[in-house]
Amino acid sequence: MRIVGFTLVAVAVLALLVAVHRYVWRRFVGDTTTPGSPWRRAGTIAAYVLPLLSVGALVSGRAGAPFRIQQVLAWPGFLWLAALLYLTLALLVGEAVRPLLRRWLARRAAAAPEPEPEPAPVSVPASAPEAAPVTEPAPGPVPEPARGSAPGDPSRRLFVARAVGGAAAAAGFGTVGYGTYGVLRGPRVKRVTVPLARLPRSAHGFRIAVVSDIHLGPILGRSHTQRIVDAVNRTQPDLVAVVGDLVDGSVDDLGPAAEPLAALRARHGAFFVTGNHEYYSGAAQWVDHIRELGLHPLENARVETGGFDLAGVNDIGGESEGQGPDFARALGDRDPGRAAVLLAHQPVVIDEAVEYGVDLQLSGHTHGGQLWPGNYIAELSNPTVAGLERYGDTQLYVTRGAGAWGPPVRVGAPSDITVVELASRQA
Numbered sequence: 001m002r003i004v005g006f007t008l009v010a011v012a013v014l015a016l017l018v019a020v021h022r023y024v025w026r027r028f029v030g031d032t033t034t035p036g037s038p039w040r041r042a043g044t045i046a047a048y049v050l051p052l053l054s055v056g057a058l059v060s061g062r063a064g065a066p067f068r069i070q071q072v073l074a075w076p077g078f079l080w081l082a083a084l085l086y087l088t089l090a091l092l093v094g095e096a097v098r099p100l101l102r103r104w105l106a107r108r109a110a111a112a113p114e115p116e117p118e119p120a121p122v123s124v125p126a127s128a129p130e131a132a133p134v135t136e137p138a139p140g141p142v143p144e145p146a147r148g149s150a151p152g153d154p155s156r157r158l159f160v161a162r163a164v165g166g167a168a169a170a171a172g173f174g175t176v177g178y179g180t181y182g183v184l185r186g187p188r189v190k191r192v193t194v195p196l197a198r199l200p201r202s203a204h205g206f207r208i209a210v211v212s213d214i215h216l217g218p219i220l221g222r223s224h225t226q227r228i229v230d231a232v233n234r235t236q237p238d239l240v241a242v243v244g245d246l247v248d249g250s251v252d253d254l255g256p257a258a259e260p261l262a263a264l265r266a267r268h269g270a271f272f273v274t275g276n277h278e279y280y281s282g283a284a285q286w287v288d289h290i291r292e293l294g295l296h297p298l299e300n301a302r303v304e305t306g307g308f309d310l311a312g313v314n315d316i317g318g319e320s321e322g323q324g325p326d327f328a329r330a331l332g333d334r335d336p337g338r339a340a341v342l343l344a345h346q347p348v349v350i351d352e353a354v355e356y357g358v359d360l361q362l363s364g365h366t367h368g369g370q371l372w373p374g375n376y377i378a379e380l381s382n383p384t385v386a387g388l389e390r391y392g393d394t395q396l397y398v399t400r401g402a403g404a405w406g407p408p409v410r411v412g413a414p415s416d417i418t419v420v421e422l423a424s425r426q427a
Contacts, residue, residue, distance in 0.1 A: 020088055021051055027091050028169065031161035053077040054084075057218075058406075062280075067218065067253040074218035079176065082407035085371060087172035094164040101160050109156075179371070179409035183220075186227035187402040187415035189235060192388060194395060195423040196308070196359045198339040203307030204424035209237035209266070211417050212345070212364025213401025215277070216257045217248035219408045225260040228402050228417065232264060235419050238306060239268040242295065243364045244275020244315055244345030248405070251285045262293040268305045270295045275345040275365065276317030277405070283318060298343060300326040308339040308422070311358075315345040325349060331356040341422075347382050347398050354394045361396045362420065368400030372412030386413070 029043030057077025060070045199206075209232045216225060232240060242261075247254050264270040272295045278286050287297045296303075298312025311334075313325035325344065334340065342358045346365045353361045368386040369375025378385045388397045399418045404410055 017051060020084065021047055024084065024087055024091065027094075027161070028087075028165050032158070032165050050076070050080045050084075054081050057081075061218070061249060067249065070218040070249075078219065078407040079180070079409070082176045082179065082371060082409040083172060086175045086411070087168060090168035090171040091164075094168050097167075098160060098164050101163065102156070105156055105160070175411055176407075176409055179411040182410050182414055183404045183408045184224075186224070186231060187417045189231060190399075190416045190418045191421065192397065192418055193421045193423050194360055194388065194397065195425055196339045196395075197393075197425055198308075198337065198359060199422055199424040199426075200307045200339075201424050201426045203339075203422060204427035206239070206306050206308075206422040207235070207237045208341070208362070208420045208422070209235055209240045209417060210243060210362050210364075210397070210399050210420055211240065211402050212243040212399050213245040213275070213367055213403055213405070214242075215245055215248055215401075215403035215405050216254050220403050221254075221257040222260065224403065225257055229260045229263050231417055235417075237266045237419060239310070240264050240266045240270035240295075241343050241362055242270065242272045243343050243362055243399075244273055245277045245364065245401070245405070246272070246275070246290075247281050247286060248277055250282055251289050254281075255289060258289065258293065261290075261295060264295070271303075271310065271312060271343065272297045273312040273343045273345060274299075274315045274318060274323075276315050279315065279317040279321060279323075283321070283323065298330075299323075300329045302330050302334060304338075308341055308359075309334050310341050310343070312343040313349070316349065325352070327352045327356050331358065339422075347384050347396060350383055350391050350394065350396050353396075354392045358394050360420075360422075361394060363396065363398045364401050366398055366400070367405065367410075368398075368413030370404060370410055370413050371407070375413060 025043065025047040029040055029047065033040035033043065053073055054077040056073040057070075060073050065073075211228060211232060214220070214225065214228060247258065261270075272287075272290050274283050274287070274297075287299065290297055298310070300313050302309055302311040304310075309331075311330045313327060313330050314323050316324055318324045327349075331340065331342070336357055339359045340357065342353050342361045344353065344361055344363050347361075347363045349363075350361055363384075366378045366382050366385045367374075369378045375385055382398075383389070383391070384396050384398045386398050386400050388395060390396075397418070397420060400413050400416050402415050402417055404415070
């Protein structure tokens, strides 16, 4: 049954992609170019090649393709997926503009003044002319002078198609370009103050730098890691929390890209919990490598630090390997009089956090939706998509993450590193 369900979903997604590409080709190529023209040939070739590159970018890693091949496919393949989204949205807006533009052109043509008839040339003969024979006009209707262009004028349709298509292309590619710049520029630092009822006065002002969803892979590499490390160190945190989805690939391919993490500096150290993408990439090997870089993996474990308990649970993606979250092991025997901060990649485990009396859960995973209107989709499966919210006596903070999965593009959900400052009500 699972295989049948997966097949049906795959067929539906494939049919949708074919339909969307056909629509985009029609509006950008079919309606704006003439048959046989070089532009039409080039646009038709692109309509076949670009989706193939996107499929290659999506499956090459899982298929075990060499990392260099993954890198070659990733940039054009993933960027086209983002471009396809925003080009399609822009064209759909253009569908509403198209009839208005046609109507405006028709009214403008109808209001154009009629052309003045040209006077016939008059010749004055030197002598009296003989009577010229009179030619009767051929029977039939007398045509009226042209006034503007006909309602179905091909030139008008072509003008409208090119105007709407050009505006949609500018809006779509401009959006993707700006979103790509935001990711490659690196995350911005946010600051949030969170009061905890059980936090002692001695821990007032304790600062945790929360980093999630770095997503090292075929596109984001060592320089991306270095930008994040530099940004974190500039905040001079007391503790660094890396809450999952560090990588999209093996230690062999991405180990060098992760090496700058060894330079993270915090008075109480840097800690790590797994995300679902670690379990696609060899979680056990990555946990060992993270430990070699000087970070402290919290695999369903807890430490006492800075006047509160810091706990971490494995991501639910590890359940298929028998390595899922174990709240009893991480939190079951702790002193309930102490404040507890939990690192958990996915916000959906907030119910367990409430059950075990956690004061604050720090999560990522959602990317804040990453590509608008993806935030509305993320809301369907996550209690909180971004920001700070309260669930009973437990507060949940979700960072948008420091990187991007798939397309290196963010629209409406800028990447961030969040400095969470804990506040004691006794201070």
